[in-house]
Amino acid sequence: MDINKNLPAIECRNLGKTWNINSAKPFVALQDINFEVQAGEFVVLLGPSGCGKSSLLYLLAGLEQATQGTLLGFGEPISGTSPQRGMIFQEAALFPWLNIRDNVAYGLQLQGVSKAEREQRAMELLARVGLNGFALKRPSELSGGMRQRAAMARALALSPKVLMMDEPFAALDIQTRAKMQNYLLDLWQQSHASVLLVTHSIEEAIGLADRIVVFTARPGRIKTIVPVKLERPRNPRDPAFHALHDQLAELLADEVDRAFAEQEAAGAAAV
Template identity: 55%
Template sequence: MKMNTMNNVITSTGSVRCRGVSKVWGDGTADELVAVDNVDLDVAPGEFLVMLGPSGCGKSTLLSMVAGLEQPTAGTIEADGQPVTDPGPDRCMIFQQSSLYPWLSVADNVGFGLRLRGTAKTRRREVAQQLLRTMGLGDMLDKHPDQLSGGMRQRVAIARALAMEPRVLLMDEPFAALDVQTRSKLQDFIGQVKRDSGASVMFVTHSIDEAIALADRIVVFTARPGRIKASVTVDLTRPRDPRSPEYHRLNDHLIDLMRDEVDRAFAQQEGSIS
């Protein structure tokens, strides 16, 4: 394990580059709220980066800005050296809920982005069949989302993203709503997907165990306004053994980093309620 605690700055050569990124909701109004404050962050090609922090610390906001769904109030974001100003097929977002189109078949959901791109129907089905077979859903092409379990729907959502051959997968707590067993299976699955696709991954979670299971590197955020508190490189052998002494040392270290931030986040929430 390699840890580098710093004041907002993490540097490496990367496929995603954030410099001085801030996001202020209600900028200039009485309800102004600083969600993300002066964040510098690089994500290397093929890196699995997990963003860990308390609720409301700006992790999802930063992910949305990298996706181009939100614009920073200050600072710049680049993907593969190009400024991020809008959503693009090089960056695919996967949300906590699968967001599948209920009126489309599984195959048509997977091929939806390809359809918008103008890909022929036969080719879209070929791509869907190949991806779904890889994900253990090869016999589900003509089913509809309401015929699938929650874990199956998330696998379809991941297949839909992968069909676009993105350079970066942006994942906002994609397994949070799933039961423990399904969540564990999909953690293993997404690790394999990342290795096979070569994509970089930016993954948001509140779970220390999930972060350790998945990450090449864990970035710990402060309570709001979200700043980077620490960067932890995870050197544990895959698959990670939660019974190993090394795992427990890393887990304890992350708990120590998170403790004060969680307390601050709770205090902020109590203050806003009162």
């Protein structure tokens, strides 16, 4: 499908999502979401637990339908999944019975790409993420960070124009997480895709984003959007990095308190 790169890669207009909408206890996850992601832009979604960040990614990926508002991808309504939009989850969703090369090539196989071409493409991507020596290994033989690199390669195999990532590095140790962030930035700059990444980490948000979308506690609304004007690569010891960290921490403090209070109230009501 041809796309118009002069249009926003993602556009949300008055977007809302209510789970179990026809039940006795509907759950409002998102409300009045309005923002755009430009072609090639790196946007991070930051907010307290339960504020609807992951729900928004599912809507953008076409895995769920909005209950209100409009959602567009390059000017076209998003009504289902598309190879133009890739998704990476917190746990690397690799097929355990396939080796890493065939996992990466799986989407290409579904598209009818010849075996020789898809294997070549998979090997090129594995080389880009530093896994070309592990192509014939099964996922169980790889570390968590290596599995996430393989998941990135698989998502990029279809050359998506938008890549969505739901806390992809949350389960990794600090050192591996830092390495994975560097891999992600390299892949993003090579692919020219738009990226939307969900995280709870202020440091990760500042280290990666062009803009940071700060969410309120549930129902999730956009509290503010903070541009990150620091040059890459970003130094966490830079005073400007610390100043931005303090700004974001202050923006989130009340929202985190509200989220915890709501969770405690819900737990007490369930007893």
